[in-house]
Amino acid sequence: MRSSFISSITGYVKVEIRGKRIEQLLNLAVQNRYSLWDVSSVGREKSEGFVALRDFFRLRPLLKQTGCRIHVLERYGLPFFLDKLGKRKFFAVGMLLFVIGIYLLSSVVWNVRVEGTVKLKPEQVLQAARQAGIYPMQWKFRLQDPDTLSRNLHTLLPGTAWVGVEIHGTQIRIRVVESKAPEQSPLMSPRNLIAAKNALVTEIFAEKGRPMVKRNTYVRKGDLLISGTIGEGEGQQTVVSQGTVRGIVWYTSKIESPLTRTYKVYTGDQKGRSYLVIGSRALQITGYGKPPFDQYETITDQSVLQWRQFKLPLGLMREKLMGMRMEEEPVDPAEAKALGLQQARTDLLREAGPDARIVSEKILHEKTENGKVYIEVHFEVEQNIAEEQPIIPGQGE
Amino acid sequence: MRRIGRKLNGFAAKILDLPQDVVLDLPRMTLIGNIQLYIENHRGVVHFSNELLRLDLTRGQVEVHGQNLVIRAILPEEVFIEGIIHDIKYIL
Numbered sequence: 001m002r003s004s005f006i007s008s009i010t011g012y013v014k015v016e017i018r019g020k021r022i023e024q025l026l027n028l029a030v031q032n033r034y035s036l037w038d039v040s041s042v043g044r045e046k047s048e049g050f051v052a053l054r055d056f057f058r059l060r061p062l063l064k065q066t067g068c069r070i071h072v073l074e075r076y077g078l079p080f081f082l083d084k085l086g087k088r089k090f091f092a093v094g095m096l097l098f099v100i101g102i103y104l105l106s107s108v109v110w111n112v113r114v115e116g117t118v119k120l121k122p123e124q125v126l127q128a129a130r131q132a133g134i135y136p137m138q139w140k141f142r143l144q145d146p147d148t149l150s151r152n153l154h155t156l157l158p159g160t161a162w163v164g165v166e167i168h169g170t171q172i173r174i175r176v177v178e179s180k181a182p183e184q185s186p187l188m189s190p191r192n193l194i195a196a197k198n199a200l201v202t203e204i205f206a207e208k209g210r211p212m213v214k215r216n217t218y219v220r221k222g223d224l225l226i227s228g229t230i231g232e233g234e235g236q237q238t239v240v241s242q243g244t245v246r247g248i249v250w251y252t253s254k255i256e257s258p259l260t261r262t263y264k265v266y267t268g269d270q271k272g273r274s275y276l277v278i279g280s281r282a283l284q285i286t287g288y289g290k291p292p293f294d295q296y297e298t299i300t301d302q303s304v305l306q307w308r309q310f311k312l313p314l315g316l317m318r319e320k321l322m323g324m325r326m327e328e329e330p331v332d333p334a335e336a337k338a339l340g341l342q343q344a345r346t347d348l349l350r351e352a353g354p355d356a357r358i359v360s361e362k363i364l365h366e367k368t369e370n371g372k373v374y375i376e377v378h379f380e381v382e383q384n385i386a387e388e389q390p391i392i393p394g395q396g397e
Numbered sequence: 398m399r400r401i402g403r404k405l406n407g408f409a410a411k412i413l414d415l416p417q418d419v420v421l422d423l424p425r426m427t428l429i430g431n432i433q434l435y436i437e438n439h440r441g442v443v444h445f446s447n448e449l450l451r452l453d454l455t456r457g458q459v460e461v462h463g464q465n466l467v468i469r470a471i472l473p474e475e476v477f478i479e480g481i482i483h484d485i486k487y488i489l
Binding site for chain 2: 022023026027030031033036037038039040041042044047049
């Protein structure tokens with residue numbers, strides 16, 4: 001039987017057989033299921049062939065039986081290689097050392113990587129890891145299993161919600177998820193609260209600090225409302241004043257309100273245009289030509305082509321041009337006045353800040369001329385009038 | 398008795414469509430060109446040389462004449478020969 005690959009590992013030889021009864025030898029060998037192949041006759045009583053090593057050694061009785069002689073010409077296979085290797089011992093030792101070396105080098109941690117740190121510094125994590133036994137050049141088998149390591153690191157590092165430790169080959173990856181700390185109130189330096197505007201104080205409530213004015217007192221801009229220095233003499237302390245002070249502030253507004261109103265009217269004419277959007281450029285496809293109306297308003301509707309989550313730089317944009325016209329309409333003076341007042345009120349409230357309310361309004365005088373209504377109004381607004389003033393140490397009050 | 402047995406064998410072979418070399422114990426030879434010859438169902442090598450290979454069969458012998466004959470593979474009942482084959486003769 002011939003399986004040359006196996007034979008090349010287990011070994012085979014090329015032999016020369018001499019004798020009269022070579023055929024008989026052949027028959028006997030084959031009957032005993034010896035592996036031999038490529039038999040050729042090279043002379044009258046001489047043949048050559050290849051025999052598997054195992055069977056070569058078992059040929060002796062057959063040779064005796066048939067009266068043939070055998071002579072080895074060439075040797076192939078692992079057993080012979082090993083024999084040669086035996087003479088070069090250092091080569092073998094080198095190979096072994098190589099294998100051992102690779103194994104050793106790969107059971108050492110070479111790299112520790114930290115991911116996911118936002119507030120914490122990587123160096124802190126590495127230091128904590130060192131305490132837990134994770135550091136470069138550490139033997140891998142001396143590390144505890146990842147779950148224990150995660151837990152240890154989590155305890156060692158405050159401010160983390162979860163720490164994950166993964167060992168990939170010779171690299172250790174530490175993933176950190178930081179915990180969200182509740183928001184700390186911003187630091188404030190010691191300060192006073194002073195009046196931002198001239199006002200009549202309606203309400204004063206000091207959470208921290210000493211109130212300096214009473215209700216129904218008229219204060220000017222810059223007057224001290226809540227003081228940051230409390231205590232007398234030795235017990236003096238500067239604190240961060242906190243509190244609300246509300247007062248009535250007077251405003252005089254001058255309003256102009258036009259007697260004609262212009263507004264947009266759609267004429268009903270429409271024109272559609274569509275564009276092909278490539279990247280950030282639009283290429284017009286349909287709807288060429290000037291629209292048949294002069295003034296128009298554009299309504300754009302853009303749809304971008306998508307593929308799953310990726311937005312392709314390709315899209316379609318549709319424009320609808322609606323013809324419009326500006327129309328003027330005369331406004332009733334009373335209505336104009338009302339509108340003007342409304343506008344003034346909103347502006348005022350915006351300026352006065354949140355929690356403001358209009359206590360009273362009085363129209364001082366009004367006149368109509370040049371197609372407009374001019375009104376001068378006096379508003380009283382109750383709003384927050386406290387303003388911060390930092391206390392600079394060294395400057396007395 | 399042997400004749401009847403053999404007749405029955407041949408009969409069975411025809412009816413059941415069995416290959417004849419199995420039933421009748423004949424050698425099967427596959428000749429590729431004049432280069433390769435594969436003989437199955439032989440009974441041993443009688444003579445082997447560069448130009449002649451004689452094999453024993455169940456009944457009789459077969460001779461292969463040629464040049465540079467080499468036995469590429471040999472098994473108890475099969476032999477695979479390569480070389481330049483001139484003649485194949487049955488000697489009964």
